[in-house]
Every structure is written in C-alpha cells, then in structure tokens.
Amino acid sequence: MAQTTVASEYSSEVHAEPIEHRFNPYSDNGGTILGIAGEDFAVLAGDTRQSEGYSIQSRSMSKVFDVGDNILMSANGFAADGDALVKAFQNQLKWYHFNHNKELSIHSAARLTQQLLYGKRFFPYYVHTILAGVDEEGKGAVYSFDPVGSYEREQCRAGGAAASLIMPFLDNQVNFKNQMDPSSNGTKKKELRYLSLQEVVNLVKDAFSSATERHINVGDALQIVIVTKDGARTEYHSLKKD
C-alpha cells in the first residue's frame, strides 16, 4: 500500500498514514436499446450516443450487432462489458459452426447468452442484453436478459438508460395494454395483433425521439436493424444532438 506524508495544520506533527486507492471496474455509458418482434421479422434498435457522466464520447457508436446466423444482439450498459459479451458470443458461435456445421437457432442463442452471463455471476457483465431474430417457425423473436442471465422471450423490450421511459409506451402500443375495443363500450380488451414492419419502425422512431427529448444520455442517431429470414438490414435516422 502506498505510503505518503500528509501535512496537517500542526506542521510539527507530520506523520505518515496509508492512503487507500480503490478501483471501480464498472461505469455507465448510457444509451438505450429496444427490440420488437413482428410476425415474420424482428427489429433491434439502439441510439448511437456513448457517454460517461455528462461527457459525450461518441455520437456514432453502434451497439446493435448482426452476430451471424440471422441473430441480432445488443448489450447495453457498461460499453466495455457489452463489447466483451458480444465478442464472446461471436467466438462461441464460430466454434459452434466448427463443431456442428449448422446454424445456431435463436432459442439456442438465448441459452448460450445465459451461460455466458451466468459464467460471470460473481463479477457480472454490467449490461442489459437483448437478442432478436427469427425462430424455427419463422416467427419474430425477442429475448431479453438481466446482467446475470435470467431471460425471457417477449414481444418487445426496452433496455438501458431510458428503458423506464419507453417500456410503458411499448406496453400500450405493442401489447395494447389498457386499451379497449371501441365497439364494446369498455367491456372487451382490444384484441392483440401483429404489427406491420412499417408500424414497428414508426413506433421505434417515436419511442427514441421521445426518450431523446427527456433523457440526457440518449440521442445523436438511431440505428434500427431489421431481421427477417432473408437476413438483416440497417437503417439510420438522426436524433437530436443536445
């Protein structure tokens, strides 16, 4: 431990005392992500701002990745851990191809992600992870994970800094929560239906422009990755830079 001298008010009483240094292995790099599953597609979107405290480190840092086999992955929170997790996943996927010579299905990708996350149960990846893809029946799939690997398949999920702002909006607009069938005079819930790709993309854009308005760590640009059985494609839209 480092020894140093501390000059006190009583300069005759100079004495040595140990100074503690503590290293904090984590930080918060802001940003927010959002995944929505459609009938035969899924989208995973994220803003491209990376920040630490009040400083913006980058206005164009992608955090949604096409990791191969039609799987989209994003790990939002502590960027270094997020990158490490995606790298670890891609590496595992490569070995999976070598060993089994077939594509990794989305539900297996989810289980693999759990193993990777829980493998660091006592020094976790500080991230909220979302996986998006198309399942074996051709249906859009979104899986979301907590930092230590608890996961669930869902229709939609927001993660990261502005998750709390976006999630209730998704409940309302994707799962039609608190909405009624107008013709039933408030006796029947509005029936669930799959949203079209255009509807989903519009929801994503609205969700992010709203989050940008009220959250300082969200903004700059929006990256939307759309995955279908035929592959993934990316759209970029600008967000406010303030």
Place this chain on the structure above:
Amino acid sequence: MDIVLGIQVEDSVIIATSKAFTRGISVLKTTDDKTRVLNDHNLMAFTGESGDTVQFAELMQANIQLHGMREQVDLRPKAIASFVRGQLAKSLRSRKPFQVNVLLAGFDETTNLPNLSMIDYLGTRVDLPYAAHGYAAFYTMSLLDHHYRSNMSVDDGLRILKMCSKELSTRMPIDFKGLYVKVVDANGIREVDFE
C-alpha cells in the same frame, strides 16, 4: 411487535389489541391494554415506542375531554382524527417526535355512522374499512381483503377477527398473549369476550 387491528362493520367498529407488553426479549406483562377512551363514542388504540405511546394517548385523551367539557359538545370521529393527525404531523418536525401509530374507532352520533381512521407517526391519515399497524398487517390484510363485506354485522366482524387471531398465533414469532377486543357503536364503548 404489538398487534393493533380494527374492523369497521355496518353499525360499529371492532378494535383488537394484543395483551402482551414486551421489551426486548422479555414479556413484562400479559394484561396490557393498548387502548384509551377518548370520549363516550371514541376509542384510540396505539402502538409504537413504549413511553411515547401512553404519554401521547393520554395527552390526546385529556385534550379531547377538555374540549368536551369546555364546549359542552363531544368531538366527532372525523374531528378527532383530524386533531390527532395534526398533533402527530406537528410532532414529526419537532425536536423529539412521538413515535406512535394509532387507530381511531368512533361512532358519529350525528350521522349514525361508524368510523375507523388509521394514523401513523408521520401523520399519514386514512379512513379505512379495516386496518392494522405493524407486522400484523402483513398477516391479516389478505384475510380481510378476502372475507370483508361492508354490510357485515358485529358477529360477522368478530368471526373474521377470530380468523385473523388464529393466523397471527400461528405466524407471529412471539406469543402475543391473546387479544383485548372492544366494540364502539351507538351505545358507546364495550369490551367483548374473545376466545
């Protein structure tokens, strides 16, 4: 933790308080009455820091009785609840706040309606059909949520209270030595046999 329970039924309010007086790990008394009569139709049950509780209860009792004597009219349940809450809220921001939570059971002779108010040491007041302070709430609220009906008779109320008492006996880590049960109705305050 002391038990203080209240159930308001069609024409009266039932109050139940545990008989045990505990300090640390010892039960010092098995016939402790955690209630004070405020006036003919109003009863206050209390829990909290021992010392504060009785001091506060008797302070409220004296003030409310003084009002009755001065004005020749007894304070009604809502007025008492408002007064007691005011005192606790004032006390909260004093040098040494009263750490007392109370239930006020009353019968309003003007409107002929029973009233149950729950007030905590912060001065949070709510008028409820049934209420409990402390850990007892965790064990009894589900029973009350399920069985309570607003048009119940006193006997129905006592039956639910019995269920609560049974649940508390099995779940509470220390013996609370049974309950004192009192009923406040149009005829005033009376103790009822329980067990």
Place this chain on the structure above:
Amino acid sequence: MVGKDCVAIASDLRLGSQSLGVSNNFEKVFNFGHVFLGLTGLASDVTTLSETFRFKTNMYKMREDRLIEPETFANLVSSTLYEKRFGPYFVGPIVAGINSKTEKPFICGFDLIGCIDFAKDFIVAGTASDQLYGMCESVYEPNLEPEDLFETISQALLNAADRDALSGWGAVVYVITKDKIVKRYLKSRQD
C-alpha cells in the same frame, strides 16, 4: 396536461407504506375554487399542505372577495414551500387550472422547495415520473379537445402506473374547461 381551452389533471389512488398497500382511495388531487393542485410524496405532508392551502385560499377569498387564479396560486405554493427551505415538505406538487379572466389554460410543477416549472404541454411528478415522461412525451399532442385530452392523460397515467410497483390501485382524472369540470374514476390493474 394542456389541451385546447382545457386542462386535465390526474393521479393514482394508492397509498402504501413501502411494499404494503394501505389504501386504494387516497386522492392526491385537491381543488381550491377552479384551481387544482396535485400533491405526491410523503402522505403526511400531502394532507398538511392541502389543509394549509385550503386555509390560505379561503383567507384569500375573504380578503379579495374573489377566487384565487391559477397563476396566483402557483406563486402561493412556491412561497409556502420555500418558507421551509431548510426543512422542506417532501412533496411534488402540480398546479392546473384555467384563468377565469383570460380563459387561458395554465399548468406548472414544482420541486420540493418551491422552484416553479412552467410548462406549455404537461407536468409529471411522483414515483412513476420516468414512466410518465416517456408516456407523455410520446402520446401527447397540443390542442386536444377535452374528450381526447381525457383519453390521452388517462392512457399516459395508466400505462405509466402499471410499470411502477408503487403506483396504481385505481386512478382519478379531472378534465377542466372554462365552465365545466368533469371528474372520472378509472378502473385499473389491482396489482
């Protein structure tokens, strides 16, 4: 929330002590004449302040022989809270109303020591404020008619409250126009 010649104010009905729900009819919106005040935070202070403002607005009414206007009331709230600058009331107040003379809608919010936040669109407060910001920012649009404003504020509140463990247990909504006040209770999830 502000609409076309109307304002709306809403709150949930839950009162709890930590995780335990205690009451499902604890209204947090009070009115003093045609001015409405929403108060979230420490329940004790919510009651204390609503009583204080009832007293102060009644005194105002007697002295001025007219009802207090929203703008005036906002400044009354502000000064009352700042009076307790170093031992504050733990509340998040919101004022809404329509000025009876200019017929202009008015809303504003405060921090716990009385700093006023004048807003043109909406103000949120409470444990679900993050969720409310997200909802309001995405479902709100300016110049809504009263009925549409009602639907908008209700959806914003309901969906926000459902994502907050400490909010919900029913809701109440007031829609205020210059000559009519409509109060509605909303059915909501009970968990």
